[in-house]
Amino acid sequence: SSLHFSLELVKTLVETMNGKLSATQDHERGYEFSFHVLLLRGDAQNRKTNGNSSQRVLPMYNKNIRLKAEEIAVKHLPLGHRLRKTLAAPYLKKGTIAYTKNQTQHAILYLKRGLRINPLSIPTRQKLATIYREKGWIDLFLRTLEAGLFSDQKNQHIKDQIALNKKFLWNTLAYEKKMDQYKLAEPLPTLFVSNILSDQDNRHFLFEPQMRELLLQSLYNTHSVFVKELEAGDRQSLAKKGQLLLRVHYYEDERKFEISAELVALATGNIFRNFSVRRYGNDRVIEGILQLSKEISEAVMPFGKILDITDDTALINLGERHRVKLKDRFYILKSKAVIDDYFSGGLLKSHQIIGEAEVTRLDENMAQVQLFKSHQVVFNLINLNDIIMVKKDAVKPPQKNTNN
Structure with missing residues (x-):
């Protein structure tokens, strides 16, 4: 209940703030009012309380106190509780403002923070999906909207958006290869x-x-x-x-x-x-x-791996979300030890490279690449699960095989 939530918040804050916050009223409305004053009156000044705890405000920077309250709400309040809605509402506003300023990372963080507190917020979910759609991440866009139907199965607007955009999914690499790109192995490290x-x-x-x-x-x-x-x-x-x-x-x-x-x-x-x-x-x-x-x-440079090989092309588990672009070049390596060598300051040696790859087609979490031989190894040594890393100019690339 609201009372139990407020008591938990007050208890936590009393312990955290060395008793600067006290509560004497024992009915739900009083606790709830004090709770809102504490969190939302960021510009409040000291006032004489006249013995009324509901008028007390704390003259302190309270963003961190809000974070504490939000996590208590996530852990203790049921989905749909109105205090969850109250706590989540500012994040939709902040996310929208950041979005209009082209601050994409800010907007995504605010909106996903709002959904963590109140996963049932359809407007927040739609705004987040819009950002993914504008990035061209049609798969993630559809998944985000479909999750909204869990809380509002009769929402016709969401159903219409999904139906209108499904056709764009058919043109993706993942759909063509019949792979769920959001269940692929994550890149290392x-x-x-x-x-x-x-x-x-x-x-x-x-x-x-x-x-x-x-x-x-x-x-x-x-x-x-x-x-x-x-x-x-x-x-x-x-x-x-x-x-x-x-x-x-x-x-x-x-x-x-x-x-x-x-x-x-x-x-x-x-x-x-x-x-x-x-x-x-x-x-x-x-x-x-x-x-x-x-x-x-x-x-942190992501290291991917080869998922599938067909003739001289392959699929890898790196895509647009990992900042991969068309025409990007990768080295192909046999051993995962190169990952620890790289992050420990070791040098990449040319003999570790068994081939190269160039991105020819992109999706959100995967890409299709053209394979190129190394002069030091035969072509069939490039196999599934071989490691790929972004090509570094400081490393001398393998010589081209003139017999290719």
Whole structure:
């Protein structure tokens, strides 16, 4: 109920804010009103309470408190609850504004955050689907709309949109090859996000889980890295090969938000890259996390694999969502060890390359490539599951076979 939700929120905030928030009223309306004042009165000033707790406001930057409340709602309130709708509504507005400003990553993060809180919001789902449609991701567009029918099976507008756009799916590579491109193996490396650390004098402490959730969402929305949450019991069972660990630390005071991170190759323990981001202003947390995610996605090169071979063409599990473009060139390699070598700072040697490939056709999560021989190996050594990586100019490419 609303009362139970508010009690859970108050209990959490009392523990977090050292008792700055108190609650004395014991009926649902009073708690709910205090809850809305706390979250939505961002411009509120101190007032004399006159003994009435419902008029009390907190003179503090409350975006992090909102994050805490949202996660409590996700875990404890049933779908369709009106408090879920209240918490999710601002994200549709923020996503729409970001969309009009051509801030696509901002818009996707806001809209998907809204859907996490209230998955039943049809307007939010339609706005997100519109962004995917404009990117040309027809498969993801249709999947996003079809998920909306779960909550509103009689929504004729969604049914009409799906029917009108189904024909475009027939022209995709995945449809032609009869493959579900959203069930293909994810590219390597796997990026594990560990617990986020913070200083004790942080303005908002004990908000690390909410920061981590936002970072996971933001990294996932880049589409170019395969992200997983690292749980406490996972460390001993990690395979380590082809895996990275992201360690994150953040600090926030009255003016700024700072977040730093390091990427570690689990196979060797070597640090691949360090990151540091600082942001100011009311949206400093979101802006900082988005910038960090952008830098990580640009630094982590995805390694794909060959899914199918027909004569001198092949299918690979990299596509537009991984920033692959037509005419892009790839090296073909036999061993996965090259992935750990790359992220540990090792050099790619020419003799490791067994061939090359060039993209001739694209889909969202896959591509068709033309295969080219290496002068060092015979052509039939290029097989299923061989590793592919973006061609680097620093590596001398294999010589062409003049007998081809």
